[in-house]
Amino acid sequence: MDIAGRSDVGRVRGNNEDSFKLLPELNLFVLSDGMGGEAHGEVASALAVDTIVSHCQQALKNPGLPMEGEPRPDLTEKSNRLLSAVRLANRAIFEQSQADTNQRGMGATVVAIWVDGERLCVAHVGDSRVYLLRAGDLQQLTEDHSLVAEQVRRGIITRQQADQSKNQSVLLRALGIEETVDADAAEHVLIDGDAVLLCSDGLDRMVTDPEIASAILTNTGAQPAVDRLIELALENGGEDNVTVFLMRVQKVHDGFLLRLWRWLNGPLQQ
Amino acid sequence: MKLVLKFEEKMLKEVALSDRPITIGRGPDNDIHIDNLAISTHHAKIYKDAGRVIIEDLNSLNGTFMNNQRITKSFLKIGDKILIGKHHILLDDTISGEAPAAGPKITAPKIQETVMLDAKARKALLDQALAAQAAGGAAAPAAPASRTGGTAVQAPVPPRVKVPTLAVISGKTDQPEYQLTSKLIVIGKSDMANIKLKGWFKPKVAAQITKRDDGFYIGKGDRVPSINGVPIGSPTRLNEGDIIEVAGVKLNFTFRD
Numbered sequence: 214m215d216i217a218g219r220s221d222v223g224r225v226r227g228n229n230e231d232s233f234k235l236l237p238e239l240n241l242f243v244l245s246d247g248m249g250g251e252a253h254g255e256v257a258s259a260l261a262v263d264t265i266v267s268h269c270q271q272a273l274k275n276p277g278l279p280m281e282g283e284p285r286p287d288l289t290e291k292s293n294r295l296l297s298a299v300r301l302a303n304r305a306i307f308e309q310s311q312a313d314t315n316q317r318g319m320g321a322t323v324v325a326i327w328v329d330g331e332r333l334c335v336a337h338v339g340d341s342r343v344y345l346l347r348a349g350d351l352q353q354l355t356e357d358h359s360l361v362a363e364q365v366r367r368g369i370i371t372r373q374q375a376d377q378s379k380n381q382s383v384l385l386r387a388l389g390i391e392e393t394v395d396a397d398a399a400e401h402v403l404i405d406g407d408a409v410l411l412c413s414d415g416l417d418r419m420v421t422d423p424e425i426a427s428a429i430l431t432n433t434g435a436q437p438a439v440d441r442l443i444e445l446a447l448e449n450g451g452e453d454n455v456t457v458f459l460m461r462v463q464k465v466h467d468g469f470l471l472r473l474w475r476w477l478n479g480p481l482q483q
Numbered sequence: 484m485k486l487v488l489k490f491e492e493k494m495l496k497e498v499a500l501s502d503r504p505i506t507i508g509r510g511p512d513n514d515i516h517i518d519n520l521a522i523s524t525h526h527a528k529i530y531k532d533a534g535r536v537i538i539e540d541l542n543s544l545n546g547t548f549m550n551n552q553r554i555t556k557s558f559l560k561i562g563d564k565i566l567i568g569k570h571h572i573l574l575d576d577t578i579s580g581e582a583p584a585a586g587p588k589i590t591a592p593k594i595q596e597t598v599m600l601d602a603k604a605r606k607a608l609l610d611q612a613l614a615a616q617a618a619g620g621a622a623a624p625a626a627p628a629s630r631t632g633g634t635a636v637q638a639p640v641p642p643r644v645k646v647p648t649l650a651v652i653s654g655k656t657d658q659p660e661y662q663l664t665s666k667l668i669v670i671g672k673s674d675m676a677n678i679k680l681k682g683w684f685k686p687k688v689a690a691q692i693t694k695r696d697d698g699f700y701i702g703k704g705d706r707v708p709s710i711n712g713v714p715i716g717s718p719t720r721l722n723e724g725d726i727i728e729v730a731g732v733k734l735n736f737t738f739r740d
Contacts, residue, residue, distance in 0.1 A: 226491075227491065227492075246597075248597040248599065314546075314553045315548070315551060315552065315553055317553065318544075318545045318546065318599075331673065332675060340597075347691070347702070347704075348702060348703045348704070349717075350693075350702050350717070350718050352666070352667060353666070354667060355666075356666065360600075360608060365696055371696075372696050380520075382520075382597040382598055383520055383597075383598050383600060384597060384599045384600065387597075387599040390599045391601060399665065399666075399667075400675055402669055402671070402673040402674075402675040402676060402687065402688060404687060414597075474684055
């Protein structure tokens with residue numbers, strides 16, 4: 214697995230409200246975009262990533278650690294743990310903002326992935342995104358919890374109208390606004406050659422999907438691709454903080470039959 | 484004395500402070516009108532009382548901050564930093580010129596401050612969006628406060644939902660048909676595949692179907708799928724009645740009521 218992550222304040226903002234944490238030893242990667250007056254966005258996003266990472270780490274030591282909220286029967290233990298961590302992050306931000314009137318109203322988006330062999334667990338809230346680049350095709354795996362995305366889903370406005378809407382920054386779901394949050398979680402299978410991208414809206418508002426795909430395809434390593442994506446966001450205006458994480462899947466553990474198949478095929482194909 | 488409105492160190496507006504109270508809010512009737520959803524319709528007011536300047540929060544949702552403290556009512560001095568949403572207001576004692584009676588609308592920068600909606604605001608906004616849809620309007624609804632009464636719009640009748648479905652015509656799979664409900668639908672032998680292929684030597688991911696704004700697209704995995712007998716090049720949109728063939732299975736794509 215080849216991974217890289219980077220955050221940049223951008224060219225307009227005075228402070229960076231994004232936070233991210235990479236735990237390659239656990240294959241756990243978390244990115245959050247905070248919001249709120251003064252420096253409270255940073256507080257919210259840092260609290261989100263710290264809470265998620267620590268809940269997942271604790272669960273590895275103590276698998277009986279209580280889950281936050283109802284586990285979903287259609288998800289594996291690991292995805293449910295990630296979902297639980299996101300819900301817990303919501304509670305942590307909400308409680309801190311309730312306890313300190315200065316921090317009231319702070320919130321954050323989050324995207325978190327946990328890779329378990331060939332299984333990709335994804336959990337998210339808000340408009341930060343997870344993309345999958347497979348066979349040259351870039352696909353967003355998450356649905357933005359924003360007003361404009363909801364309007365597009367309902368067929369009220371087109372994607373082009375959404376990109377020009379003044380309501381682009383209105384989120385329908387975020388961490389820390391209410392006591393509980395409706396977080397999305399999903400599982401996907403990874404295959405050799407996949408690239409998984411996590412980003413804050415400072416990337417996808419500045420850089421088009423084809424530009425993103427091309428930057429990943431033309432830079433073989435994860436780090437040069439991440440550097441190029443940040444550079445593109447800045448070249449196109451850098452109007453917001455931009456955080457990018459990229460994971461290239463080089464080798465996913467193969468099943469016995471597939472290995473046998475390859476071995477049997479090997480001499481024939483030469 | 485005058486009030487200076489700033490955003491990210493950029494000066495946006497100056498308003499002279501006379502004996503009349505100055506109101507700040509998202510509503511267009513305010514003296515300082517800030518078109519941003521983080522600002523309440525009538526957010527705060529600043530007025531003179533016995534020679535002193537007072538700032539009062541008008542029970543706003545996101546609060547009025549003075550020198551990083553949330554306030555409800557406070558004396559305002561030169562040098563105090565007022566924060567409303569992401570906009571700063573400063574009191575300035577230099578002589579000001581004529582205050583514009585109705586200043587130009589303040590336009591927010593391209594990327595606005597992100598606003599989060601609580602359950603109540605979310606419902607109001609979505610209801611409004613749906614009402615706009617029912618009224619036949621394709622335009623995006625404006626911010627909630629700009630709804631200016633008028634005729635009440637009837638609750639829209641939800642459109643009949645057509646569920647995209649793949650029916651298995653031939654080949655071994657774990658189900659006879661599948662409803663396409665997620666963003667990424669994998670066809671393959673993997674335990675996590677949505678459409679599980681059975682039998683020996685099937686690829687883990689033969690192909691995948693992705694949901695986009697304008698429909699469902701099928702793309703390559705370890706195999707190149709065919710649509711109606713023609714192998715695809717790039718991801719291809721599925722149309723009603725299409726026959727997909729990949730890794731020894733044949734599937735029929737339809738929208739069901």
